[in-house]
Amino acid sequence: MTVSTEISSNEYTGNGVTTDFDYKFRIFKASDLSVTTSDADGDNVVMLRLGTDYTVTEVNKSAGGKVLLTRPLADKHQISIARVIPIVQETSFRNQGKFLAETHEDAFDYLTMLMQRLWGSLSLFLKRPSILANWFDAKGYRIANLGKPKSDSDAVDLGTLKDALLAKERRALRVEDMDILAFPKRNDRKNKAIGFDSFGLPYLFDPNDPSSISDAVLKSSEMNHLIDGQLRIGTMTPVPGVGGERDTILLVRDIQGESDRHGFRDESVLSNITDHGTYGTFDAAVIYRGDNFYGHNFSFQDRFRYQGSGGVKLHGGLLSAPNYSGTGVIYERNGFKVQEYDGTSVVNTQIAIKIDALDKAKSNYTLVSDSPKASMLHTGVAIYGYPKKAPDFTEGLVYQGNWLVGGKQTGIRSEGSANKACFESYKAFSAKLQTTPEANVPDLIGYDVNTGGAASNSSVSRVVGFNFTEYNQIAISVRGIQLAVNAEDGKNNWQLFIAGTAPNWINSRTGFGVDNEARAPKARVDIQGSTETEAQLRLRAGTLTTTPLDGFIEFTGNNLYITIKGVRKKFSLID
Structure with missing residues (x-):
């Protein structure tokens, strides 16, 4: 049998279905084949195993046979079937032994196959196309695993080339x-x-x-302009304060026509953040050193100057107007946030938000909330006022409203939820004034209601200066109004003083009582003496109760009745 073809390998491209591939050359045994596959790019080469990944048919046939894969070759993947025989000589002739022609032919065929294997290997080498050529032809294939170059004449890998170009680009x-x-x-x-x-x-x-x-x-x-990375302006070299050279960046523009422009705009995109840190469009991290007095430090200063004759719809020092369209959760939004400072320095006074006197505009407000549902102020301890002399501040807290719709309105409302042993007492409103020597306060009023200012064609159905309602009788002792005036006798002191001119002072079903009688004897009801125009006590005529009750004093218009021990005594008032 002859070796009638120079072919010693076959290559095919898979379609995801085919499992049978021809090899068109002679082999002596199935193990003489080397079967490899690779992906479409030829980057990942895999050597298949005989008996596990494939089988071989038609061994020792001059026309070749087939390689049968156990699973189809993936689409666009490649397969190579090559004859790779050991470089050995296994034919042996004995003295006086048989000298068969077929044995000689197989030996010569084996040598030819070895030469074809070597030639196939040589065809894969990087070669010059001619003895006269001074260059190598890679025939369009990549050259991988190059070593790092050491001299100018060495071949250069792509990574080394990129590093060299990048080093120059950073300085170009x-x-x-x-x-x-x-x-x-x-x-x-x-x-x-x-x-x-x-x-x-x-x-x-x-x-x-x-x-x-x-x-x-x-x-x-x-x-x-696009700045990719970090732009650093200035060095740590001391900057002398000369003349007006005080601003690191001075933006001077003459904008005419369209005004929807910004002095500074941040359009950064944050994606796949892993450090869970913070991002600030403007981050002020100024360091103050030395022992000289420092006037002030503001991270942001608004010094807008209005010099035109046209109108400005809105001017604000700080505007927070984000756009939320993601599907995640924003756990908290702060339009403006002030945190406790770090460090151990002494700070005399901390003011989260300070607003100076505002009185030049037609309407002046230090805080305006237009949200009908959001709480205007949510705080643990709210202290209104300023612990310094403030002669121009006549009210500690003023609530003004101009109501255009109906509904219930409350000037100040206190709501809470008491848990187990949370506090000793709860006071919705508490007034305390500490006077210094020689201080003179004509009136100290804890609560004041004034109904003045009503228009002539308006009406208020009922005015209640103080209203107390008990729910579910939760308290052990309930006192609608408790008066604890402790003063010496002989002074103008009253537990309850009514200065109004209304004819009816008390409209109630309750009685009068005294908490203690330490200074007995003392009357439970003490009424000021009568005058020319006012009587001490007035009883209006009525009807008698059905059942006499002890202690009742009743007036029918003609007679006065007093019930003692279940017996109603009659006092005739007709002469």
């Missing part, structure tokens, strides 16, 4: 969308600065020429 002026011409020669570049025109092309200008600088600023303002 480059753009992404156009070619930049070379700058002039050194003498023409001396003492010049670089600017960009309206087409984005660089040019040189003299930084010492004011007109040249203004032109450069105007041209630069027309560009949309």
Whole structure:
């Protein structure tokens, strides 16, 4: 049998279905085949195992046979079937032994196959196309696993090339969308600065020429600059305070026409954050050192100057107007947040929000809440006022409203939920005044209701100065009003003083009582003596109760009745 073809390998591309692939050359045994597969790009090469991944048919046939895969070759994947025989010589002839022609032919065929194997291997080598050529032909294939170059004549891998280019790009002026011409020669570049025109092309200008600088600023303002990474302005070199050179970045623009522009705009995109830290569009981290007195430090200063004759719809020092459209949860939103400071320095007074006297506008408000459902103030301890002399502040807390719709309105409302042993007492309103020596306070009033200011064509059905309602009788002792005036006798002191001129002072079913009688004897009811216009006690005529009750005093218009021990005594008042 002859070796009639130079072919010693076959290659195919899979379609995801085919499992049978032809090999078109002779082999002596199934193990003479080497079957490998790779992905579409040829990056991952896998050696298949005989008996596990494939089987072979038609062994020792000059026309070849088939390789049968145990599973289809994936679409676009490649398979190589090559003859790889051991480089050995196993034919042996004995003295006076048989000298068969078939044995000689097989031995010669084996040698031919070995030569084909070596030639197949040589065809994979990186070679020069001719003895005269001074270059190697890779025939379009990649060359992988190159070592790092050491001399200028060494081959360079892509990673080393990228590193070299990146190192130069970091120190080069480059753009992404156009070619930049070379700058002039050194003498023409001396003492010049670089600017960009309206087409984005660089040019040189003299930084010492004011007109040249203004032109450069105007041209630069027309560009949309992209800074990739961190832009650092300045060094830690001490900056002398000379003249008006106080601003690190000074933005000067003459904006006419459309005004929807911003001095600074942050359009960063935060994606796949893993450190759970914070992000601030503006982060002030100024460090103050030394022992000199420092006037003030504001992270943000609003010094808007209105000098025109047109109107400004709204001016605000700080605006918070986010847009939430994600599907996650924002656990808390703070339009403005003040935290406790870190460190051990002494701070005399902390004021989260300070608002100076506002009185120039037609309407002046220190805080306005237009939300009908949100709480205007949510705090653990709210203290209104300022612990310093404030002669211009006549009210500690003023609540004003101009109600245009119906419904119930409450000036100050206190609601809470008491848990087990949460506090000793609860006071919805408490007034306390501590006077210093020689202080003179004509009136100290804990609670005041004034119904003045009503229009002539309006009405208020009922005015209640103080209203107390008990729910579910939760208290052991209930006192609608408790008066605890402790004063010496002989002074103008009253537990209850009624100064109004209304004819009816008390409308109630309750009686009069005294908590203690330490200074007996003492009357339970003590009524001031009568005058020319006022009587001590007035009983209006009525009907007698059905059942006499002890202690009742009743007046029918003609007679006066007193019930003692179940017996109603009659006092005739007719002479």
